[in-house]
Amino acid sequence: MCSSIGIGKKGWSFHHDAPAFVHLMRLNAFSSSLLPLWPALLFLGVFFLAPLLMVVGMSLASRGTYGGVEWALTLSNYLRLADPLYLGIYLRSLVMAGITTLVCAILGFPLAYTIARAPQRWQTILIIMILIPFWTNFLVRTYAWIFILRADGLLNTLLQGIGLIAEPLPLLYTDGAVFVGLVYGYLPFMVLPLIIAIERIPSALEEAARDLYASTWVIFRRVIIPLAKPGIIAGCVLVFIPAVGAFITPYLLGGGRRLMLGTLIQQEMLVARDWPFGAALSVLLMVLVLLTLILTRRYARWDGL
Numbered sequence: 001m002c003s004s005i006g007i008g009k010k011g012w013s014f015h016h017d018a019p020a021f022v023h024l025m026r027l028n029a030f031s032s033s034l035l036p037l038w039p040a041l042l043f044l045g046v047f048f049l050a051p052l053l054m055v056v057g058m059s060l061a062s063r064g065t066y067g068g069v070e071w072a073l074t075l076s077n078y079l080r081l082a083d084p085l086y087l088g089i090y091l092r093s094l095v096m097a098g099i100t101t102l103v104c105a106i107l108g109f110p111l112a113y114t115i116a117r118a119p120q121r122w123q124t125i126l127i128i129m130i131l132i133p134f135w136t137n138f139l140v141r142t143y144a145w146i147f148i149l150r151a152d153g154l155l156n157t158l159l160q161g162i163g164l165i166a167e168p169l170p171l172l173y174t175d176g177a178v179f180v181g182l183v184y185g186y187l188p189f190m191v192l193p194l195i196i197a198i199e200r201i202p203s204a205l206e207e208a209a210r211d212l213y214a215s216t217w218v219i220f221r222r223v224i225i226p227l228a229k230p231g232i233i234a235g236c237v238l239v240f241i242p243a244v245g246a247f248i249t250p251y252l253l254g255g256g257r258r259l260m261l262g263t264l265i266q267q268e269m270l271v272a273r274d275w276p277f278g279a280a281l282s283v284l285l286m287v288l289v290l291l292t293l294i295l296t297r298r299y300a301r302w303d304g305l
Contacts, residue, residue: 052286059279067273077280086264090284093261096175097244100182104190104239105232107183112194112231113224117203127195130188142181142252149177149253173255181249186242190235197231198224230300237296244292245285261285 059077062070080086115126133141148154151168159165171177201224209219225232247262256263261281268278 055279055282058276059283061276061279063274063276067275069275077277080277081280081284086281089259089264090261092259093244094288096179096182096260097240097246100179100186100243101190101236101240103179103183104187105236108187108190108194108235109228109232112191113198115191116195116198127192130191133188138185139248141185142248145177145181145184145253146172149180172253173257175254175258177253178250178258178260181253182243182246185246185249186239189238189242193231193234193238194228195231197228197234201227233296233300237292241289241292244288261288 058069060073060075062072062074062076064070115123115130118126146153149171150156151170151172153172155171156165156168160168205223205227206219209223214222244260245262246260247266250258250260250263251266254260254263256267259267261284265278265281265285268274268281
């Protein structure tokens, strides 16, 4: 019994079981602390958790005779994921995303270092220049690359004008076009975390390394890179995850011929009207993203970041 009421010399008194009372008070305090979070939790439940459960449930259903969904439980959609035809598309998506991430890191690090070590006035201007592309719709920017890379586009016209080529090069609808579009689209996601990480590295450490006769390469490899690892990891995650599931860039610049995981999901959903298999592909993409985050987190813990 948690509490009791009795009459003492000084009148009525209330006795309670101290551990149970303290536990109840803590529970009430915890519930009160969660109260401001209910709008956010409700929003996530309606617009994130519910659609996610619908996709997972649909992946276990069957395709109707004329498309659509028949709610008959089956694992056939997940078994189809092991088809060699689809395995090649998964591999292409991972390789393309991995190369995009690597090139973004190689191109982004010198740019981020230059901005991080620039005077404050110039630093602001340079960061704004990096953010300017975000002021334009991503679809419009991708269409701009079509005008640049097509047979009668800007690049072929320029190369023919200076006499380097006699006929237009097949630049559009190739893996190279998709790769260029991915690097262009996601390079800022690599640069911005690197700027923050490099800014936190005291320049005095580089000066001390130079005083100890360290070369520029040694300073870069032994001082800057290790201390900038949190920014490198964050940038790699921010580039790799959207690149592996990219849809607009492979669809427009690849012409639908260079399938990646995002374009495959679109074809299964809207062209083949095989919604259950498209849902299974979507679950696979979410699993790849989750594995990327888990592996990145474990590496960061192992490296002491």
